[in-house]
Amino acid sequence: MALFMINRYLGEEEDSESSRESRSRALLAKLQEQVKARERQSTSNTADEDDEEQRKRKREEPETEGVQSENERKTDLTDEVASSAKKKKKQKKSSTENESVNTGDKASDNEKSVEIPETSESVLEESKKTEESVDPQISQEPKAEDGSSQTTFHILGGFEEKTVQKVKRVLPQWLAQPDVIQRDIKNNLIPISEVPGICLTLLKKLEANGIQSFFPVQAEVIPAILESVSSGLLLGPGGYRPRDICVSAPTGSGKTLAFVIPVVQVLSKRVVCEVRVLAVLPTKELAQQVSKVFSTYTEGTSLKVVMITGQKSFAAEQTALSEIRGGVSHSLADIVVATPGRLVDHINKNSNFSLQHLRFLIIDEADRMIDGMHQSWLTQVTKAVYRNPGDTQTSVFRRILPGPITVASLSPPQIPLQKLLFSATLTQNPEKLQLLDLHQPRLFSSTHSGTETSTQSQEAFNFPQGLAEYYVPCTLSKKPLIILHFLLRLKFSPALCFTNSREAAHRLYLLVKLFGGVEVAEFSSKLNPSERQKTLKDFEQGKIPLLISTDAAARGIDINGVKCVINYDAPQYIRTYIHRVGRTARAGKAGSAFTFLLEVQEKCFLQMVRDAGSPGIQRHFVKPQALRSMETHYEQTLAELGKVVKVKAKLQSCLRPYCQVFQAWTKPVPQLHK
Numbered sequence: 136m137a138l139f140m141i142n143r144y145l146g147e148e149e150d151s152e153s154s155r156e157s158r159s160r161a162l163l164a165k166l167q168e169q170v171k172a173r174e175r176q177s178t179s180n181t182a183d184e185d186d187e188e189q190r191k192r193k194r195e196e197p198e199t200e201g202v203q204s205e206n207e208r209k210t211d212l213t214d215e216v217a218s219s220a221k222k223k224k225k226q227k228k229s230s231t232e233n234e235s236v237n238t239g240d241k242a243s244d245n246e247k248s249v250e251i252p253e254t255s256e257s258v259l260e261e262s263k264k265t266e267e268s269v270d271p272q273i274s275q276e277p278k279a280e281d282g283s284s285q286t287t288f289h290i291l292g293g294f295e296e297k298t299v300q301k302v303k304r305v306l307p308q309w310l311a312q313p314d315v316i317q318r319d320i321k322n323n324l325i326p327i328s329e330v331p332g333i334c335l336t337l338l339k340k341l342e343a344n345g346i347q348s349f350f351p352v353q354a355e356v357i358p359a360i361l362e363s364v365s366s367g368l369l370l371g372p373g374g375y376r377p378r379d380i381c382v383s384a385p386t387g388s389g390k391t392l393a394f395v396i397p398v399v400q401v402l403s404k405r406v407v408c409e410v411r412v413l414a415v416l417p418t419k420e421l422a423q424q425v426s427k428v429f430s431t432y433t434e435g436t437s438l439k440v441v442m443i444t445g446q447k448s449f450a451a452e453q454t455a456l457s458e459i460r461g462g463v464s465h466s467l468a469d470i471v472v473a474t475p476g477r478l479v480d481h482i483n484k485n486s487n488f489s490l491q492h493l494r495f496l497i498i499d500e501a502d503r504m505i506d507g508m509h510q511s512w513l514t515q516v517t518k519a520v521y522r523n524p525g526d527t528q529t530s531v532f533r534r535i536l537p538g539p540i541t542v543a544s545l546s547p548p549q550i551p552l553q554k555l556l557f558s559a560t561l562t563q564n565p566e567k568l569q570l571l572d573l574h575q576p577r578l579f580s581s582t583h584s585g586t587e588t589s590t591q592s593q594e595a596f597n598f599p600q601g602l603a604e605y606y607v608p609c610t611l612s613k614k615p616l617i618i619l620h621f622l623l624r625l626k627f628s629p630a631l632c633f634t635n636s637r638e639a640a641h642r643l644y645l646l647v648k649l650f651g652g653v654e655v656a657e658f659s660s661k662l663n664p665s666e667r668q669k670t671l672k673d674f675e676q677g678k679i680p681l682l683i684s685t686d687a688a689a690r691g692i693d694i695n696g697v698k699c700v701i702n703y704d705a706p707q708y709i710r711t712y713i714h715r716v717g718r719t720a721r722a723g724k725a726g727s728a729f730t731f732l733l734e735v736q737e738k739c740f741l742q743m744v745r746d747a748g749s750p751g752i753q754r755h756f757v758k759p760q761a762l763r764s765m766e767t768h769y770e771q772t773l774a775e776l777g778k779v780v781k782v783k784a785k786l787q788s789c790l791r792p793y794c795q796v797f798q799a800w801t802k803p804v805p806q807l808h809k
């Protein structure tokens with residue numbers, strides 16, 4: 136017996152007219168009977184309503200001239216069937232109040248299925264469909280009077296409307312149930328002496344640097360890292376592998392010290408200088424910042440911190456990393472702070488740079504570092520860590536890639552590699568985290584709704600406790616005026632203002648400078664590293680009350696005393712927003728963030744911020760009268776700016792050929808090979 140019967144639709148011409156006619160009539164008669172029977176059953180009220188509806192529909196249908204055609208009569212009948220279906224649906228609805236959305240949708244599908252069809256064939260098909268969905272009893276009946284089965288066409292690839300069920304996120308246990316870190320810094324300070332395991336030397340250093348108490352993230356994470364080295368400080372028993380640690384805590388909550396303190400303490404017991412800590416950060420500025428903190432806490436010890444970010448020449452970095460003594464390379468660095476690009480360069484081109492003794496791999500701004508994984512820096516690091524040296528036999532230990540545990544794999548002792556991840560916006564995307572190849576990770580997070588989050592479609596993040604968020608409804612032309620109003624009238628300074636591009640930052644910088652009355656500087660990748668460093672220093676020291684920046688200063692940069700962050704251009708991504716506004720309200724202090732929004736941006740932006748778990752963003756409206764007195768001068772400044780920009784553009788086009796010649800001159804001469 137055939138499993139499927141396939142009926143081919145042969146078109147109207149192919150079908151015999153008479154048999155088709157008789158079949159139609161038979162079925163319609165049957166349907167008519169059933170409809171009447173159902174009508175009798177239904178309550179008079181509902182019948183009245185539906186009749187009225189039907190009459191309305193009929194009135195709406197275009198009047199056809201002449202005698203009513205066969206098709207129209209059939210359509211009327213089909214409508215009757217539909218109306219009876221509706222009645223049944225209404226009855227059902229009233230009886231079961233809490234019917235699911237799906238049921239409702241099916242019913243609406245039924246309604247759709249009785250829309251006026253064009254051919255008699257489709258009339259039959261449609262009426263049959265209606266019957267099937269309305270009443271199973273009726274659906275069994277469409278058979279011709281002679282008892283022969285009906286020809287049915289199964290429409291393949293039809294588009295039925297279905298409500299798509301919202302997919303609930305199911306997070307792995309470690310992500311869904313993290314160790315909770317308190318968000319409120321001020322009320323959860325822990326005196327440094329109360330945190331177990333920290334040596335006296337470090338406690339003294341902390342005090343000397345003005346740290347009396349630990350912030351919540353430090354009080355939780357420092358003991359956890361110290362505990363993970365307790366079963367094998369540097370060299371553990373075979374198979375020993377501590378859990379990797381992930382930390383997701385708000386911006387400015389003190390994550391840097393949370394890894395610097397335990398790592399320095401662990402390393403203070405080392406005998407031979409080898410690269411045991413590698414901290415990878417996305418930008419030079421951040422690497423410099425972290426390197427500075429490491430240097431502060433390693434001062435007075437034999438531990439060496441080396442930064443490889445490309446700020447110095449490759450050769451200079453090579454010299455800082457290792458030296459050759461007695462024909463053998465010796466490491467001069469215990470802690471290496473690097474940017475991914477330069478790190479990969481050293482792994483591939485510097486044969487004396489060894490990561491075979493690496494104990495801690497610190498990935499700060501971890502979500503950003505995962506996104507930048509296209510450079511495959513992590514794969515290169517892992518390869519370098521497990522690269523077997525030539526003298527494997529004579530080596531005290533042999534480092535092999537972790538794999539299935541066997542007696543053989545457990546016997547030789549080896550240094551475990553532990554990953555420490557930090558971010559204010561650590562991703563919960565398991566696919567992305569998979570790239571990091573974490574070992575039994577343990578998460579510390581201040582997103583309290585660990586389990587709730589798992590049911591949300593969007594990730595929730597951490598916002599600093601002291602942050603007040605505002606949005607400023609404005610028009611494009613009024614944006615610069617509002618900035619000037621904030622700085623000149625409301626004295627919102629020091630203020631860090633973000634734009635979405637270098638060009639926008641530069642234009643705004645020129646405009647504010649020409650307007651006068653406020654010292655302003657710009658910060659972007661256009662400046663060279665030393666210029667950037669100087670600008671940040673001047674801003675921090677209060678010499679510049681307004682710094683206009685691209686997202687180059689959005690992440691991780693710790694500038695003391697920023698009172699106000701202004702999003703001149705609304706950020707497109709929630710992560711960018713969180714990092715930008717996180718440049719204020721740091722270390723438990725208060726701060727404000729203002730986001731300028733055009734009317735078209737408001738709805739989406741506010742939704743995005745709310746979905747991300749913002750405690751609340753308020754409206755800050757700037758009255759037009761407040762700006763009026765500045766308008767004339769502003770118009771003049773705009774005209775002046777136009778001239779300046781034109782002159783600059785001309786100069787640039789004139790200078791371009793000279794620049795090209797100069798570039799050609801300064802290009803290194805290719806080496807001639809023999």
Ligand SMILES: Nc1ncnc2c1ncn2[C@@H]1O[C@H](COP(=O)(O)OP(=O)(O)OP(=O)(O)O)[C@@H](O)[C@H]1O
Binds near residue numbers: 345
């Ligand atoms: N225990 C502490 N007591 C006082 N100040 C502290 C303490 N810990 C950190 N700080 C200060 O808090 C500021 C923010 O710290 P840090 O830069 O480590 O924050 P973060 O969490 O890394 O922020 P981001 O996510 O923006 O990078 C720094 O200026 C730091 O010196």
